[in-house]
Amino acid sequence: MSKLTRKLLVRIIGALCVVFFLSFIVNTFFLPSYFLYQKKQKLAELTTEISASEHGVPISQIESLETQYEVAIAYASLKDSVNDINDQLLFQYNRKGIALSKFWLTEESISALREGARVNKFYDQTKLKSSFLVNFVKVGESVFAVGESISHSSETIRIINQFNAYIWLGMLLLLILLSVLYTARIVKPLAKLSETAEAISNLSFTKVDIKTGDEIESLGRSINVMSDKLQQAQHSLEMKNANLRTFISDISHELKTPLSLIRVYASGIQDGLDDGTYARVIQQQSEELAGLIDRLLELSRLQAEVYDFEPVDLRQLLTETLHTYETVFQQHGLHVEVEDRWTAETWVLADRRKLESVLHNWMTNAVKYTSGDRITITLELKGEAAHFGIANETDKEEHEQWDQVWEPFYVMDSSRSKKFSGTGLGLSIARTILENHHADYGLSVADGKVMFYFSLPLIQR
Numbered sequence: 363m364s365k366l367t368r369k370l371l372v373r374i375i376g377a378l379c380v381v382f383f384l385s386f387i388v389n390t391f392f393l394p395s396y397f398l399y400q401k402k403q404k405l406a407e408l409t410t411e412i413s414a415s416e417h418g419v420p421i422s423q424i425e426s427l428e429t430q431y432e433v434a435i436a437y438a439s440l441k442d443s444v445n446d447i448n449d450q451l452l453f454q455y456n457r458k459g460i461a462l463s464k465f466w467l468t469e470e471s472i473s474a475l476r477e478g479a480r481v482n483k484f485y486d487q488t489k490l491k492s493s494f495l496v497n498f499v500k501v502g503e504s505v506f507a508v509g510e511s512i513s514h515s516s517e518t519i520r521i522i523n524q525f526n527a528y529i530w531l532g533m534l535l536l537l538i539l540l541s542v543l544y545t546a547r548i549v550k551p552l553a554k555l556s557e558t559a560e561a562i563s564n565l566s567f568t569k570v571d572i573k574t575g576d577e578i579e580s581l582g583r584s585i586n587v588m589s590d591k592l593q594q595a596q597h598s599l600e601m602k603n604a605n606l607r608t609f610i611s612d613i614s615h616e617l618k619t620p621l622s623l624i625r626v627y628a629s630g631i632q633d634g635l636d637d638g639t640y641a642r643v644i645q646q647q648s649e650e651l652a653g654l655i656d657r658l659l660e661l662s663r664l665q666a667e668v669y670d671f672e673p674v675d676l677r678q679l680l681t682e683t684l685h686t687y688e689t690v691f692q693q694h695g696l697h698v699e700v701e702d703r704w705t706a707e708t709w710v711l712a713d714r715r716k717l718e719s720v721l722h723n724w725m726t727n728a729v730k731y732t733s734g735d736r737i738t739i740t741l742e743l744k745g746e747a748a749h750f751g752i753a754n755e756t757d758k759e760e761h762e763q764w765d766q767v768w769e770p771f772y773v774m775d776s777s778r779s780k781k782f783s784g785t786g787l788g789l790s791i792a793r794t795i796l797e798n799h800h801a802d803y804g805l806s807v808a809d810g811k812v813m814f815y816f817s818l819p820l821i822q823r
Contacts, residue, residue, distance in 0.1 A: 437501075
């Protein structure tokens with residue numbers, strides 16, 4: 363038996379015992395008083411109805427009242443003596459099948475009745491194991507006695523308590539059986555949930571199949587969803603850890619190269635081997651090292667930096683950026699074709715400086731990595747968003763290779779000029795900026811061309 367089943371059974375049995383004990387107390391000590399109170403109320407109502415008649419109640423109506431209220435009614439003249447009144451009332455009760463060992467009205471009671479008061483009597487018939495409750499009321503010149511036999515409640519209550527005990531015992535056995543069956547339906551699914559939760563805690567992202575049609579089934583579905591999300595989170599974390607290891611390896615390599623050259627040329631200066639170029643090489647490597655550190659700091663800062671969003675004319679920003687690259691395009695013999703399908707004004711909510719950084723990075727990459735002499739810029743509207751795309755020819759068709767370009771320190775090995783080769787941090791910075799703008803971005807490779815693109819929602823000015 364499981365702990366839950368045992369706990370539930372103990373509580374059910376305890377609740378039943380408490381209910382039975384309270385029922386026993388109520389039946390023994392409060393039921394007789396309540397029963398007598400109800401009888402007195404009934405006789406009082408009937409007495410009031412009879413006393414409302416000034417000339418007495420007809421015999422036919424007396425029989426009707428006796429049948430309706432299940433009582434016995436007798437009457438006698440108040441002009442008679444006390445003994446005659448008692449004899450007359452007792453005689454009538456005997457004719458109705460009510461044999462009383464004790465029954466009398468005293469002079470004091472008769473005097474009270476003659477003055478219009480009501481008299482209530484309770485005669486204990488010990489040998490008959492019953493009592494007789496009588497209400498006396500004056501109607502005209504007669505006295506009416508409305509009475510009802512009440513059996514002694516002690517034996518009746520004992521029988522009731524005994525019968526209740528049998529009932530509660532049967533209910534107890536039935537409830538125990540039902541509890542075992544019902545808790546089994548609860549415990550088994552909960553055991554499955556426990557096993558699944560333990561497996562998830564051990565990074566084994568299993569699922570549970572529970573069909574109970576209640577909250578336990580809902581809990582099972584929630585655990586399954588949690589298992590899927592935890593599995594995705596673990597996979598994402600493993601990828602991030604792998605990327606972090608690659609990042610550390612790459613940055614170590616990037617830092618090691620200039621540092622090694624600086625150390626070598628510094629040693630050459632100390633040994634008197636300087637031909638006049640060593641200081642320039644050290645300065646160049648120091649500048650590359652400082653640039654690398656600046657880019658790393660920029661990438662780190664962009665993760666938490668607060669963005670200054672404002673309305674930006676995307677067309678104007680693009681025009682200004684293209685103007686700064688005219689000389690670069692001419693030096694490399696590149697022809698830039700702009701397919702402009704934007705409206706007159708193209709306003710977006712963005713951080714102008716950071717969005718400009720994205721445009722600079724993508725244009726620089728187009729110059730570095732194009733395998734042809736043409737760069738195509740596409741400007742179009744997609745729904746309520748301004749779409750920007752920049753494409754250049756490429757001889758790299760492997761999608762796996764392009765998937766890595768967003769990672770830090772990944773550099774294509776087919777750069778057109780070492781002068782424009784970078785640290786591989788530009789696209790990582792661009793990705794961070796676009797994600798913080800909640801922009802739709804990405805790249806596509808098809809027909810010997812690669813296109814980088816992003817979309818931002820338009821705003822009204």
